[in-house]
Amino acid sequence: MSKKLQTQHLENSLYKNTGRGAQSNFTARYNAHQTEADLESYGWFDPEEEKSLLTTKFFEDTSQTIVNSNDSPDIGFTYSINPYRGCEHGCIYCYARPTHEYLNLSPGLDFESKIFVKYSAPELLRKKLLTKSWVGETIFFSGITDCYQPAERKFQLTRSCLQVLLEFRNPVAMITKNQLICRDIDILKQMAEYNGAVVYLSVTSLNPEVTRILEPRTSLPHARLKAIEELAKAGIPVGVNVAPVIPGLTDHEMPSILKAAAEAGAKYAGYTPVRLPSTVAPLFEEWLNVHHPDRKNKIITAIRSMRDGKLNDPNFGSRMQGTGPRADLLSETFHLFSKKYNFNNKFFSLSNESFRKVTDQMSFDF
Helix, strand or coil: CCHHHCEECCCHHHHCCCCCCCCCEECCCCCCCCCCCCCCCCECCCCCCCCECCCCEEEECCCCCCEEECCCCCCCCCEEECCEECCCCCCCCCCCHHHHHHHCCCCCHHHHHEEEECCCHHHHHHHHHCCCCCCCCCEEECCCCCCCCCHHHHHCHHHHHHHHHHHHCCCEEEEECCHHHHHHHHHHHHHHCCCCEEEEEECCCCCHHHHHHHCCCCCCHHHHHHHHHHHHHCCCCEEEEEEEECCCCCHHHHHHHHHHHHHHCCCEEEEEECCCCCCHHHHHHHHHHHHCCCCHHHHHHHHHHHCCCCCCCCCCCCCCCCCCHHHHHHHHHHHHHHHHCCCCCCCCCCCCCCCCEECCCCCEEC
């Protein structure tokens, strides 16, 4: 580990099982000054969330645009929206953690306790949809952080953006780890009527004890399966994303996750092996030292076996699937059990045929 990335170690007993994923704060790569965790007081959140020694703080994000474009050949969307920067879910493996370093904050505890809120997201979205060049392309929620993280209960920016998309009849695809998405079934159901919505629930493990330490502020597995069930019953196309698959820790659960999701009503499925870019790797290794010291070497070795000897593969074509015999076996397992549980039997594509431009005067400009 480089000197710049040395951990500001806090007492492990202080942070273990406190409802946060990261165990400490690393120095941000682009900041000459060390950022420290803000230990203020104990605070209670919603019942499904854990008690934490860190108080989450919210800051205004003054971005002037909200729709991001992407041209990566192995990512299945072109346009995305992220109402929040940082994510209180605290998933220790999250590839988005290094984005906080551009704010001179740590990818560790800062990422999950200092959340930047794009208060103007609905207005910025409306402005984008009204541009002459916009023709109703599918918008994905979210490309970086979870749009239904706990902050959404308070700020409701995802719901407000969905209301704008419904008004314009612009198609949307969503992925989340939070049952909170069921709050917006009323909107998504209307969008599904014109083939304008699809939702995926990410399920990493069916073991609640694993989830509590791996993804501490996400919905527990049974709640995610319940969300799949409620979405399916409402007629909203829903799938499961077995991701990330962590070899040596959660990979053995793939068949049971697919089975449980199928029984809940999911019709589509995908998976992605874990990848640990830049400063995510030392955070994940520190997490293993605390929670799985006896399995750390096995897990790290297994990840490297799928990433050409590294912990991350940034190359298009292989970064989302991995390489090598272990990756091949994972792919074979996925396809075998996807077929067994009737996933992906029917091609599904969102439609923008109903898209319309809605002016401030509520007249329609086709």
